[in-house]
Amino acid sequence: MKILVIRFSSMGDIIYTTPVVRCLKKQLPDAEIHFLTKPAFQYIYNNNPYLDKLLLLKPELSDTIADIQAEKYDRIIDLHNNLRTTIIKLRTRIKSSTYKKQRIRKWLSLKLNLKLVPPVHLVDRYLKAVAFLGVKNDGLPIDYYIKKEYQLSELLPPSHQSNYIAFVIGATHFTKRMPNHKIINICRQLKHPVVLLGGADVKANGEIIAAALGEKIYNACGQTTLDESVFLVSKAASIIGFDTGLTHIAEAFNKPIASVWGGTAPELLGVQPYMVKDVLVAEIDLSCRPCSKFGLEKCPLGHFKCMNDLPETPITNFINEY
The missing domain is CATH 3.40.50.2000 (Glycogen Phosphorylase B;)
Structure with a gap:
């Protein structure tokens, strides 16, 4: 199985996708896991051992769609759920699962000072989008891999x-x-x-x-x-x-x-x-x-x-x- 996970921005939202990628790779070891994001955020997945390939969003969405079609994915896991990802899913016709943003609940909570959004962490909300594959939360923290081992004496x-x-x-x-x-x-x-x-x-x-x-x-x-x-x-x-x-x-x-x-x-x-x-x-x-x-x-x-x-x-x- 070949899976594309999508999250374009921002830094905090992308860092919370790392448990999803890790759980996919560890629990579906035969699957090939790719991730699509904006070039500005590629550093989050550099050196990540659970990712097989990193794709970068191009200025023209049609070029990104062509890249996706060339890869012949079996599934798209849409963790962004915006207009661009909707267009990608419609144009490629690849089977997909999408993160639910709860936009109306969030808007009402913000405007009316109501607590309508359940206190569920974003990681667990993301993981619901891959539950159909039998993938479960492994209970481990987020992943970030520092690019090199610096010396404190060089920085402080x-x-x-x-x-x-x-x-x-x-x-x-x-x-x-x-x-x-x-x-x-x-x-x-x-x-x-x-x-x-x-x-x-x-x-x-x-x-x-x-x-x-x-x-x-x-x-x-x-x-x-x-x-x-x-x-x-x-x-x-x-x-x-x-x-x-x-x-x-x-x-x-x-x-x-x-x-x-x-x-x-x-x-x-x-x-x-x-x-x-x-x-x-x-x-x-x-x-x-x-x-x-x-x-x-x-x-x-x-x-x-x-x-x-x-x-x-x-x-x-x-x-x-x-």
Whole structure:
């Protein structure tokens, strides 16, 4: 059997497809498993031993459809369920199974502040799309394979090369990020050195935090590649992070994680830390939260209480246990 699994984006959603690919390959060892995604996210499946071939979405959908037809797949597992995947399935006429997004329930939950989406993790929702093949959840974490074995001495100063806390301060949207003053307050109460991680867009934030706390902080934001950042997360004693790709990737290493949520909510998306032994989900219950599924550029009400009023002590107490 030859199977194509499809998920185009985004980083967090694709990382949660890795248990599906692993379970398919291990439980159907004679099957050939391929995965189709956007070129920007191919790094998630580079070096993955459970994947036989990685296909990349081309600028013209017709070219991608031609690639799919040439492979002669027996099944398509559609884990994206959007217009493009619908066109692919219609044009190729390959038997398919599709992930159910529960769009109406999510929309009503968001707009009316109702809890209509069952608290089922995205991985388990994805796995329902392959249940017809007899494939079951193996109970293991997500997979991420670092491209090379880096040396901590190449990436961190001597003061931060052991027993450090990785704090992922980046996130695509403002309403997912904690304000600098809150991060400073939390870091001040932590027992161990802190390495700040994120892209160039939060490098200035990292500089502000480091200036306030001095040698306790090492600002790696904008200085490391994503793969190097993942390596640093894998070697950390514990992790603090927001609803962003690097925090979700960190789950692959089963380290203690304080998962901090602002304007988005894990139960709506089904993306709370998966198969991690020690987890704290930090969030507060507000009538205006969640304000969006994926984050916004500013708080719609202007007060940003979901982050500003978030208690710091549970986070610091949790991390200081390790």
